[in-house]
Amino acid sequence: MTSPPVSDRAASSISYQQALYDFGIAELIEALSNFCDPDFDVAQMQLEEQELEHLATLLIQQLCVSLNGKMMASYLNVVRNADAWTITDLPRLELKPLQHPLVLPESFPHQASTPQFLDGDSVCWLSLPNSPQTDRGIVIGRFFAFASHRGQWEWKYLIWLKDTSSGVLADTVWEEDLEPLREEKYP
Secondary structure, three states, X not given: OOOOOHHHHHHHHHHXXXXXXXXXXXXXXXXXXXXXXXXXXXXXXXXXXXXHHHHHHHHHHHHXXXXXXXXXXXXXXXXXXXXXXXXXXXXXXXXXXXXOOOOOOOOOOOOOOOOOOOOOOEEEEOOEOOEOOOOEEEEEEEEEEEEOOOXXXXXXXXXXXXXXXXXXXXXXXXXXXXXXXXXXOOO
């Protein structure tokens, strides 16, 4: 597998940046980077870019878990009648708590997603744009863990690595970072 040409990567980066602006994420990150009120002053906190991105992610996740029909109907009404409404007419958000990393969800295991990979499945890590090589291996176990980068509980896998030249025999990886390998068989 070869890396995409530089022009493709540049176009992809431009598209990504445009999507951040189109969906208001760049505006959210900008607002967070300049935020100041009596309880929180970004200038004093000296936040790093990654911390700002994590804050934006958590705020978006908070919105996702707090969606309800009444709120969505009110916002749709504003969208459809934008010229007759003002920003102050938007309904107030009632936020639900995000999942807690130290307590299994009450619905576990009944409403947990079905694991995508089973013991014995051949898998590889998803390719990164600048690194065509990925680790490969076989699933030897899985567990349900809190994914702080997603603010929710997800499956994480224990993978016995195919290439152990680095001295590492096994690694863990989130389900979202794996893909199946169909052409390889392990004894």
